[in-house]
Amino acid sequence: MIEELYNDYYKYADFYDIFNKYRNYERETRFLLNMLKNKKRILDLGCGTGTHLNILENLGYIVEGIDLSEKMVLLAKEKVKGPIHKANILDYKIDEKYDGIIAMHFVFNHLKGYDEFEKALQNSLDHLNSKGIMIIDLDNRRVSGDVYDKVDGNKRHLECFYSDNYSIQIRTSFFTIGLKEFIFEHEYFIYEKEKLEEILDKYDITYVMLTNFLKMRANKNSERIHIVIKKN
Ligand SMILES: C[S@@+](CC[C@H](N)C(=O)[O-])C[C@H]1O[C@@H](n2cnc3c(N)ncnc32)[C@H](O)[C@@H]1O
Numbered sequence: 001m002i003e004e005l006y007n008d009y010y011k012y013a014d015f016y017d018i019f020n021k022y023r024n025y026e027r028e029t030r031f032l033l034n035m036l037k038n039k040k041r042i043l044d045l046g047c048g049t050g051t052h053l054n055i056l057e058n059l060g061y062i063v064e065g066i067d068l069s070e071k072m073v074l075l076a077k078e079k080v081k082g083p084i085h086k087a088n089i090l091d092y093k094i095d096e097k098y099d100g101i102i103a104m105h106f107v108f109n110h111l112k113g114y115d116e117f118e119k120a121l122q123n124s125l126d127h128l129n130s131k132g133i134m135i136i137d138l139d140n141r142r143v144s145g146d147v148y149d150k151v152d153g154n155k156r157h158l159e160c161f162y163s164d165n166y167s168i169q170i171r172t173s174f175f176t177i178g179l180k181e182f183i184f185e186h187e188y189f190i191y192e193k194e195k196l197e198e199i200l201d202k203y204d205i206t207y208v209m210l211t212n213f214l215k216m217r218a219n220k221n222s223e224r225i226h227i228v229i230k231k232n
Contacts, residue, residue: 009069012184015177016072017049021151029055031213032102035133035228036061039099043127045089045120046107050076057082061100066092089120098127101134109139109188113167117191118199125203125231134229139188141169141223154178162190193220196227204232 009016032052036042040062044053047065049072057063063082066089067073076084085092089107101124111117124134147158155176162169168187175182193209200207207229211218218225 008184009067010071011182013049013069013071013075015154015175015182016075017051018151018154018177019149019156019175020051025051025055027213028052028104031226032056032104032135033059034215035135036100036102039133041096041098042100042102043094043096043098043124045101045103045124046105046110047076047080047084048072048105050079050084052102052104053082053084054079064094064096064098066094089123090116091119091123092127094127096127097129097132099129099132101128101132102137103135104137106137106139106188108136109190110186111189113189114191114195114199117196121199121203125205125229128231130231132231134227134231136227136229138191138225138227139169139223140190140193140218140221140225142190143169167191191225193218193225196225200227200229206230206232 042056042061042063044065047053047067050065053063053065057080063080065076065080065084066087068088070086073084073086108117108120111120128134142162144161149156157174159172160169167190169190170187172183172185207227209218210216210226210228211222211224
C-alpha cells in the first residue's frame with residue numbers, strides 16, 4: 001500500500017536524513033561559519049532533524065531550534081543539547097535574543113507568499129540582537145521535471161511542477177523505503193528577487209543576496225538565493 005503524506009513533515013521526518021546523507025553539509029557549514037564569525041547564540045528556524053545545530057553546537061556555539069513538525073523536534077532533540085521548540089516561524093515567541101538566526105534549505109519557501117515572508121522576517125528581527133545576522137536560504141528554481149536518486153537501496157523519484165501564474169512549485173516525492181512506498185507532496189512558494197528587495201528595503205537592516213554558498217552575488221536566475229541580513 002502506498003502511504004500519502006501531504007505536507008506532513010511528521011512522517012517524512014523519519015527518512016529525511018536518509019536522502020540528505022550525501023548532502024554537502026561541509027559547504028553549508030563553511031558558509032555559515034563565514035557569516036556567523038564572532039557570533040555566539042544561534043537560533044535555527046525550521047531546524048528539521050537538527051544537523052546544522054549539531055555541527056554548530058560541536059563547534060562551541062550556543063544553539064536553539066524551532067520546527068513546526070513535532071517529529072522533527074523529537075529527532076533534533078536526539079542530536080542537539082540546546083533547546084528545540086515546536087513552533088511556527090510566523091509567530092514564535094522566545095524570551096531570548098540571538099546573534100544569529102538561520103533558516104536553511106528552503107524553510108521560507110514553505111510560506112504562502114510575501115505577507116507571510118514579511119511576518120516571519122519581522123518576527124525574527126524582533127529576536128535578533130543589533131548587529132546580529134540572519135540567513136534565509138531560498139530555492140529559486142522555476143522548473144518542472146523529474147529527478148531520481150537512490151541512497152543505500154532506498155529510492156526517490158521527485159516530480160516538480162512549476163506554475164508561473166501562482167509562483168508555486170509543486171514537489172511530489174515518491175519514496176521506496178525497504179518494502180514500503182510513500183508519496184510526499186508539498187508546495188514551494190518561489191519568490192521574485194525584486195519583490196523581496198522591496199520588502200527588505202523597508203527595514204533598518206543591511207543585506208546581500210548570495211548564491212552557491214559563496215560570496216557570489218545572486219541574480220534573478222540563480223538556483224538558490226541566500227539572503228544574508230545584518231540588523232543595524
Ligand atoms: C526542507 S526542511 C529543512 C530542514 C533543515 N533546515 C535543513 O536544512 O535540512 C523544512 C523544515 O521546515 C519546517 N517548517 C516548514 N514550515 C515551517 C514553519 N512555518 N515554522 C517552522 N518550521 C517549519 C518543516 O517541518 C521542515 O522540518
